[in-house]
Amino acid sequence: xxxxxxxxxxxxxxxxxxxxxxxxxxxxxxxxxxxxxxxxxxxxxxxxxxxxxxxxxxxxxxxxxxxxxxxxxxxxxxxxxxxxxxxxxxxxxxxxxxxxxxxxxxxxxxxxxxxxxxxxxxxxxxxxxxxxxxxxxxxxxxxxxxxxxxxxxxxxxxxxxxxxxxxxxxxxxxxxxxxxxxxxxxxxxxxxxxxxxxxxxxxxxxxxxxxxxxxxxxxxxxxxxxxxxxxxxxxxx
Amino acid sequence: xxxxxxxxxxxxxxxxxxxxxxxxxxxxxxxxxxxxxxxxxxxxxxxxxxxxxxxxxxxxxxxxxxxxxxxxxxxxxxxxxxxxxxxxxxxxxxxxxxxxxxxxxxxxxxxxxxxxxxxxxxxxxxxxxxxxxxxxxxxxxxxxxxxxxxxxxxxxxxxxxxxxxxxxxxxxxxxxxxxxxxxxxxxxxxxxxxxxxxxxxxxxxxxxxxxxxxxxxxxxxxxxxxxxxxxxxxxxxxxxxxxxxxxxxxxxxxxxxxxxxxxxxxxxxxxxxxxxxxxxxxxxxxxxxxxxxxxxxxxxxxxxxxxxxx
Numbered sequence: 104x105x106x107x108x109x110x111x112x113x114x115x116x117x118x119x120x121x122x123x124x125x126x127x128x129x130x131x132x133x134x135x136x137x138x139x140x141x142x143x144x145x146x147x148x149x150x151x152x153x154x155x156x157x158x159x160x161x162x163x164x165x166x167x168x169x170x171x172x173x174x175x176x177x178x179x180x181x182x183x184x185x186x187x188x189x190x191x192x193x194x195x196x197x198x199x200x201x202x203x204x205x206x207x208x209x210x211x212x213x214x215x216x217x218x219x220x221x222x223x224x225x226x227x228x229x230x231x232x233x234x235x236x237x238x239x240x241x242x243x244x245x246x247x248x249x250x251x252x253x254x255x256x257x258x259x260x261x262x263x264x265x266x267x268x269x270x271x272x273x274x275x276x277x278x279x280x281x282x283x284x285x286x287x288x289x290x291x292x293x294x295x296x297x298x299x300x301x302x303x304x305x306x307x308x309x310x311x312x313x314x315x316x317x318x319x320x321x322x323x324x325x326x327x328x329x330x331x332x333x334x335x336x337x338x339x340x
Numbered sequence: 341x342x343x344x345x346x347x348x349x350x351x352x353x354x355x356x357x358x359x360x361x362x363x364x365x366x367x368x369x370x371x372x373x374x375x376x377x378x379x380x381x382x383x384x385x386x387x388x389x390x391x392x393x394x395x396x397x398x399x400x401x402x403x404x405x406x407x408x409x410x411x412x413x414x415x416x417x418x419x420x421x422x423x424x425x426x427x428x429x430x431x432x433x434x435x436x437x438x439x440x441x442x443x444x445x446x447x448x449x450x451x452x453x454x455x456x457x458x459x460x461x462x463x464x465x466x467x468x469x470x471x472x473x474x475x476x477x478x479x480x481x482x483x484x485x486x487x488x489x490x491x492x493x494x495x496x497x498x499x500x501x502x503x504x505x506x507x508x509x510x511x512x513x514x515x516x517x518x519x520x521x522x523x524x525x526x527x528x529x530x531x532x533x534x535x536x537x538x539x540x541x542x543x544x545x546x547x548x549x550x551x552x553x554x555x556x557x558x559x560x561x562x563x564x565x566x567x568x569x570x571x572x573x574x575x576x577x578x579x580x581x582x583x584x585x586x587x588x589x590x591x592x593x594x595x596x597x598x599x600x601x602x603x604x605x606x607x608x609x610x611x612x613x614x615x616x617x618x619x620x621x622x623x624x625x626x627x628x629x630x631x632x633x634x635x636x637x638x639x640x641x642x643x644x645x646x647x648x649x650x
Contacts, residue, residue, distance in 0.1 A: 150535065174537055175537045179537070184535050186531075186532065186535050191529070199524070202521060203521060203522075203525050206518065206537055206538045211518070
């Protein structure tokens with residue numbers, strides 16, 4: 104993603120953001136509320152068209168421009184989103200939620216394989232498969248949102264603020280789960296998060312976004328920890 | 341119940357309808373039966389958009405009347421036969437559905453409902469001012485002797501049995517397909533559906549188009565049924581209210597809901613018309629609807645499901 108400029112109507116949120124995620128990496132996108140993390144993720148998913156800049160996916164030597172693709176095509180390319188605030192289908196059952204994760208024609212063929220995988224990775228979802236998604240606890244809902252994203256057999260997982268509204272112990276569990284799944288399915292992960300400590304537990308490296316600009320690029324979590332911005336904003340040192 | 345089983349039941353219902361047509365009962369039975377079955381078609385068609393996709397349409401009279409007036413136009417212009425009227429009435433109303441889907445692209449919830457209600461008013465005004473199809477003073481159809489059947493009452497009754505069965509079978513097939521699953525996602529959380537790569541716009545347009553088609557189909561034989569069509573009867577508020585109330589009472593998430601609602605409420609209205617007064621209908625609908633919204637918001641099918649789970 105290079106020099107991306109985006110916003111809603113007259114309000115500009117991103118002012119030339121460049122972010123790179125290499126295959127197999129876990130990259131954290133760090134920033135407090137209102138700095139453009141979700142906007143950036145929406146741009147990647149094709150839910151929002153950038154005003155300028157380019158977003159592309161390189162795979163097998165081909166370079167695919169994502170700004171010209173619809174969300175449907177982007178899902179087909181193997182990119183899946185765990186949306187902010189979970190965005191489940193609250194009045195549908197857990198199983199129906201999971202099946203909707205595999206809505207794309209390409210993913211439907213793999214349901215027989217992916218559904219048992221999800222139940223194995225999240226045993227609680229198997230127990231509650233007939234329960235309405237909205238009636239589960241916050242932690243379980245977040246697990247369902249992650250499982251639902253996996254139903255499309257993605258190669259790249261975008262996770263938008265998995266810690267929102269969860270108790271600290273649950274955040275730890277969710278973060279650990281993301282790492283476990285990443286290793287298991289060889290996923291590439293881009294995670295937007297404001298919980299610095301949790302995110303750096305699993306990230307290989309990260310970016311700090313402030314007011315729609317990348318203010319710092321940390322090539323390792325150690326570099327991130329040492330950064331003045333981080334110390335100022337997150338660690339309160 | 342498997343698809344083949346549903347087809348067998350459908351054919352059996354049609355057979356039953358033909359048998360009923362053969363009975364020498366009071367002709368009023370066929371007239372009343374026609375209305376109830378017409379409401380099965382209307383409620384089921386409405387439910388594809390209102391129940392499955394969650395877009396509450398207040399403009400049912402527009403689609404119904406468009407079916408009826410398409411028929412009148414085709415009778416006037418080409419003396420077109422009944423099967424042609426039904427297909428064309430459906431197609432024209434489907435086009436209207438597609439157009440409304442596009443126009444209301446970003447409208448959700450109550451705003452969509454208001455837009456569809458406005459549509460009905462606009463269309464009625466147009467028809468009132470179109471002399472060719474009768475304008476404000478209405479259109480009188482002189483029916484030839486009924487072909488194949490001993491009376492128009494029996495013919496139209498049998499026709500409506502067939503249309504109702506076809507509509508319900510189509511709705512049921514959609515409900516159980518990926519389209520139905522996508523529509524349920526649209527109903528529950530459109531934003532989330534978009535994130536999952538569900539083609540929300542195309543599904544919405546599909547629902548408005550198909551719903552419009554069957555509402556038009558329901559209206560197409562209307563001129564033959566009443567023989568005198570005026571704008572205020574074709575655009576009757578009853579259609580808007582019933583189309584919404586019947587699925588709500590029966591349950592909106594399954595095909596069975598609108599059928600149960602239409603049969604119960606439709607029959608109750610017919611009985612009330614004969615025994616009490618024809619003006620009382622809307623009052624009955626209102627009272628029953630309020631009762632259901634308060635006591636069983638998921639309708640009869642939802643109530644049964646909840647009791648079973650215990």
